[in-house]
Amino acid sequence: MTKSLCIIVSHIFRLAMVFLFVVAIAIDNLSWTLICLSGIIVSAVPIFLKRYLKVELPDVLDLLITLALFLHTGAVGVFDNIYHILPEFDLVTHFASSVVVAFIALIALYLLDEYWDGLHINRYAMAFAVVVITIACGVVWELGEWAIGKLWGIYFQVDLDDTMMDLLVDTIGATIMAVIGIYLIKNGTLKELTKGLGKLADTHLNKNKQ
Amino acid sequence: MKSGIALSYTLKGIMGLLFFIGLWKQEWGAAFGCLVGLVIVMIPTFVKRRYDIALPWVLELMITLALFIHVSGGVLGLYDAFVRYDTMAHFVSSCLIALLAFTFIYILHVYWDGLHMDKYAMAFVVVITTMAMGVVWEVYEWVVDMLFGTTLQLGLWDTMKDLVMDTVGGIIIAIIGVQWIKTGKMDEMTKDLGKAVDEKIISREKKEKKK
Numbered sequence: 001m002t003k004s005l006c007i008i009v010s011h012i013f014r015l016a017m018v019f020l021f022v023v024a025i026a027i028d029n030l031s032w033t034l035i036c037l038s039g040i041i042v043s044a045v046p047i048f049l050k051r052y053l054k055v056e057l058p059d060v061l062d063l064l065i066t067l068a069l070f071l072h073t074g075a076v077g078v079f080d081n082i083y084h085i086l087p088e089f090d091l092v093t094h095f096a097s098s099v100v101v102a103f104i105a106l107i108a109l110y111l112l113d114e115y116w117d118g119l120h121i122n123r124y125a126m127a128f129a130v131v132v133i134t135i136a137c138g139v140v141w142e143l144g145e146w147a148i149g150k151l152w153g154i155y156f157q158v159d160l161d162d163t164m165m166d167l168l169v170d171t172i173g174a175t176i177m178a179v180i181g182i183y184l185i186k187n188g189t190l191k192e193l194t195k196g197l198g199k200l201a202d203t204h205l206n207k208n209k210q
Numbered sequence: 211m212k213s214g215i216a217l218s219y220t221l222k223g224i225m226g227l228l229f230f231i232g233l234w235k236q237e238w239g240a241a242f243g244c245l246v247g248l249v250i251v252m253i254p255t256f257v258k259r260r261y262d263i264a265l266p267w268v269l270e271l272m273i274t275l276a277l278f279i280h281v282s283g284g285v286l287g288l289y290d291a292f293v294r295y296d297t298m299a300h301f302v303s304s305c306l307i308a309l310l311a312f313t314f315i316y317i318l319h320v321y322w323d324g325l326h327m328d329k330y331a332m333a334f335v336v337v338i339t340t341m342a343m344g345v346v347w348e349v350y351e352w353v354v355d356m357l358f359g360t361t362l363q364l365g366l367w368d369t370m371k372d373l374v375m376d377t378v379g380g381i382i383i384a385i386i387g388v389q390w391i392k393t394g395k396m397d398e399m400t401k402d403l404g405k406a407v408d409e410k411i412i413s414r415e416k417k418e419k420k421k
Binding site for chain 2: 112116117118119120121122124125129131132133135136138139142143146157159160161163164167168171
């Protein structure tokens with residue numbers, strides 16, 4: 001996918017979320033409204049970073065983030081009480097999120113490897129680290145859901161099977177992203193994708209040296 | 211150090227006794243588990259004899275301790291007698307995994323070209339690796355339960371508690387490990403194993419590439 005197309009598609013997802021937000025208000029569904037709102041806010045983060053902090057995220061990452069957020073906001077609304085109707089959809093959103101987390105981990109590791117003295121890592125070791133980081137994030141997520149359920153009685157976790165499936169899907173998403181990551185590194189795409197971020201990382205990480 | 215080795219041999223001896231207790235109680239499954247545990251704890255000794263590679267004594271003690279807790283729980287029925295026993299066993303096992311991960315990463319860091327890592331980054335990787343191994347373990351239990359109708363996983367609450375214990379164990383070992391690196395103890399402990407890995411795997415691979 002070309003650069004501009006990525007941006008256009010991710011803007012379409014943002015607009016769709018705004019649309020869903022309006023629908024949620026119209027049908028007077030408070031929780032869906034709040035979820036849409038938080039989705040819109042998070043999806044605006046890449047734009048905000050670019051405008052005000054001059055941090056340019058790779059366009060593909062931007063697209064993946066908005067896609068994952070769109071799936072989340074769409075899922076809750078369109079399949080209200082989704083867990084009874086379509087539990088598989090929850091797995092789709094989990095998969096998309098884990099791919100995004102893995103991609104962010106990959107970019108972070110790549111930048112640290114390139115610009116930080118504290119880390120030099122072989123690309124296969126990097127792929128391993130990406131998988132492990134994503135799985136650990138999945139654990140943190142599940143523990144968060146669990147803690148919220150215990151503290152406030154809002155139960156996101158359906159049962160053990162559901163939680164284990166989530167963790168399994170996280171692992172699969174991470175593994176796929178890691179394999180793709182190895183290829184992206186090999187053919188230089190990742191270097192190109194992170195060009196904008198790289199300069200920034202360089203100035204921040206090597207600030208003390210200059 | 212010497213007391214650590216002595217303790218590890220004492221635990222191995224008790225495990226031998228536990229095997230006979232298991233046979234005497236006619237708990238064949240537990241006795242078999244004990245036998246498997248004994249074989250595993252003898253591996254470091256075997257490797258030392260055969261290949262002259264000594265594991266760090268802390269690691270050897272940790273392996274023995276984790277298996278000892280598991281085996282004695284099985285033979286003496288401690289898992290059923292104490293509610294917290296399973297949690298404790300999980301905690302010790304995750305400490306072992308974290309220690310293995312730390313040793314492994316540190317040796318790669320020192321002897322392998324493909325990895326150079328800041329000690330805090332290392333600690334981070336150790337924590338998340340331990341968490342990920344916890345997930346692998348839980349998924350394994352889940353799959354076994356599904357296929358064979360056993361109840362290794364007692365429920366969501368239990369599984370979440372296990373994952374928390376894994377994380378805590380990982381964090382504790384990561385903190386200890388950073389201290390060991392700072393004081394040079396890590397260097398000292400992994401010297402034997404590191405050199406052996408370097409000679410037998412890393413350097414040999416390099417030579418083959420040169421050919």
